[in-house]
Amino acid sequence: MAESLLSIGLEVATLHVLGIIAACHAIMNTRTSQGAVAWAVALVSVPYLTLIPYLFLGRSRFAGYVDEHRFNSARARARTEADVNQSQLTVAARRDAATEPALRRFLALDRLMGRRFLAGNQVGLLENGRETFDAIFEAIDQARRYVLVQFFIVRDDSLGRELHRRLLARAAAGVKVHFLYDGIGSHALARRYVESLRAGGVQIHAFSVRRVSNRFQLNFRNHRKIVVVDGQVAFVGGHNVGEDYLGGNPRLSPWRDTHIRLAGPIVAQIQRTFSEDWYWVTQTLPELAMPEEAPGDMTCLAIASGPADHQETGSLFMTQAIQAARRRIWLTSPYFVPDSAVQSALRLAVLRGVDVRVLLPCRPDHFTVYQASLFHTYEAVRAGVRIYRYQPGFLHQKVMLIDDDTVAVGSANLDNRSFRLNFELSVLTVSPEFAAQAQAMLLADFALAKEVGPGEWETVPLLPRVVMHVARLFAPVL
Template identity: 70%
Template sequence: MNLLSVGLELVSLHVLGFIAACHAIMHARTSQGAIAWAVALVSVPYVTLVPYLFLGSSRFAGYVDEHRFNRARAQARRAAGDAAMRIVAAARRYAAQEPALHRFLAVEGLVGRHFLGGNRVALLKDGRATFDAIFQAIAAARHYVIVQFFIVRNDDLGRELQRALLDAVGRGVGVYFLYDRIGSHALDRRYIDTLRAAGVQIHAFAIRRFRNRFQLNFRNHRKIVSVDGQCAFIGGHNVGVEYLGARAPLSPWRDTHIRIEGPAVVQVERTFSEDWYWVTQRLPDVREPVSTPGDMCCLAVPSGPADAQETCSLFFVQAIHAARHRIWLSSPYFVPDSAVRAALRLAALRGVDVRVLIPCRPDHFTVFQASAYHAYEAVRTGVKVYRYQPGFLHQKALLIDDDAAAVGSANLDNRSFRLNFELMLLVASPAFAADVEAMLRADFEQAELVPADEYEQVSMPRRIVMHYARLFAPIL
């Protein structure tokens, strides 16, 4: 009887493995991924069924009901009044006159948004400058504050943010707060309850619907703060003292955020509104911009696993192809997919100055080893790879020629390309590009170029580790 039970269980597992393999073949994004999952599920289902249940899906189902969301948003925008709508329309017309934009029209089509003119964008280098600017903006809030982070910790910086939001609620300001449930899994429940009891509308971005329920791959990696529709902040920082450089051995921490003022704030807030709508089925009460404080043309580029296309990967491919003489990229992780690898290689072959800045210290062992492998592969094809020396490099920035740059939350890895919800801001402005160039030049001066022959000096055990680590690229 026991043998019969064991036999039935094994048969059942193989049947379930076959069903899961069929699912993988139908839904995996790449043929390589489909083959790998299918072979493993059919041959050893008792080992791979549970991992597939949690890691197998690459599509986030049912993210936003576009019809309901757009209908609700249209009602909210009509309530905002004609003046605000005229500002946005004028910003579109202004942006259309920017000569650099014709190289990025494909990005407009990719995200279904237009470049908006009349903005001012400022770099915020490193943690203290970033959070001082954020807390100053929250202190001046009159109507509402939007807050969204991947990681929120109940440490000194987290409590400083908590106090700022409690003060805002005490002044009658509405506060909308989203945090990622996986990224902030260690966040103290008392921290959340204190904010909620004071009137902060705080929710976790969680995998809460049946088709996504077991998936651990999907993360909301966006970092957004916006105040009264007048200014917004996005970039690489999360809420934790390590982002201030206060935690060894990764300190000093090198990161970059940006402050945005002008009509592009509405695109940042729409991105947050879609996430908020997914969680609450309601829209936040936000306002349209009422001024054009600058002359920069901007396009907020949201991306995520619910997109019909691989938006993040295609954004980087288009940015690389748009470069005529220079493309500089900075990322803590360098595990690009085949499309981005090919774009970097072709750019180097046509004489473009292609530089990639990565950290010299690891914060995740497997990702670091996979990044090292791809760094050596890139160097062989003419890409210049630099390792930042003073501390851990976490900034996500790219510079395209002398007239465009982007900063945001997306890394150069498959996780950002396909599994995370991300947000970048593409700015077509020689002035902003010059600021980014100066910042990156200073970073390159503190970095070491990876020699073309360094791989030959690497020990065989380390090579094996790197090659093994790259096998996990689809989920890194």
């Protein structure tokens, strides 16, 4: 009996020692003070509950880009190619008088990204999964030189197999096909799917933050969704590859999501983002073509963010976008777990008299994230933010409308994971005509939503309130 108690005591003591060591690691490596405090307290007090989650979720500093010299050389080469393209397309570098006032509001983004706003683009809205993948498949079928494909989730279902078939057909026709998928997001992807593509001439790789795969590392995922064909047309947005995104999951159907189709000089910035990810995985660069013409009159900037950035690009982008709003800022996201900077920006916008609206889903796909989102929803409503819950099905789109001239569409959610832990890509467009299209789309979405009332929090029972408060403690890793 005494030996048994001694053994249990030693095990508990060992766990607490490991918890203290992990807490020190969290203090030294967690990017935000809130996250460091949360992990440190939990690891010291209840290590038997938090040590294993910390292995999966704890690291919030990205140490993957260890070969900085080679990576920066690749980035410099990609940037040079984009700059050559800009000099060839003089219309792309010209700032139109009609959009100049809007561009001045976003000057900080120009500098933050180290990229110029480019004019001469054409952008089209794709408002559902079928419309999105019909457009993507049509573009792939017309590819003559190369196809770049990158998704967070790829499933071996009917949609995934349709993409598989079309990529093999292009590879067989001599088109170079480069395919990146996230190793964790697509963890269920069958090996036969990957190997059959590789055998058919498709260059396909899983994105991982380390050269050697680490199954314990769930942070730093590549959440970008990119398709580029021949350097002339690109697709960016919220859809992944799976029947879920066509409404195939009865629990979440109908699925509401948005993608955009782009042509013009902005394609160079998008494929440059892909080339940096490709270089990290393969140590090679794809041979890229530059856009040959400026087919439209829209001004755009690609916002590529990730944990390797010198600054917290995702959070700074969102904060600046909200601060730039003078009349309205409408946001849609499946998750609403904003950091303190974004929370403050939203509240200040309300105080400036800006029409601040956020559209969220009414159905959860991840319990903890949904409960944390509910907590922040009620907090925001009390501050004057108007929040709506989309009723028909699950809302997954990531769209932002600023005033009457600016729209952003991409992969980034309103949470710390997208702000700091994931690689994301959004495209900011400055065009009153495109903003009017986005406004019409969002008004239709708001018409199918129910607004959260200011007194709703008072009707929530005690136990659900406790659950929400506990869930929001995990905000640094949600």
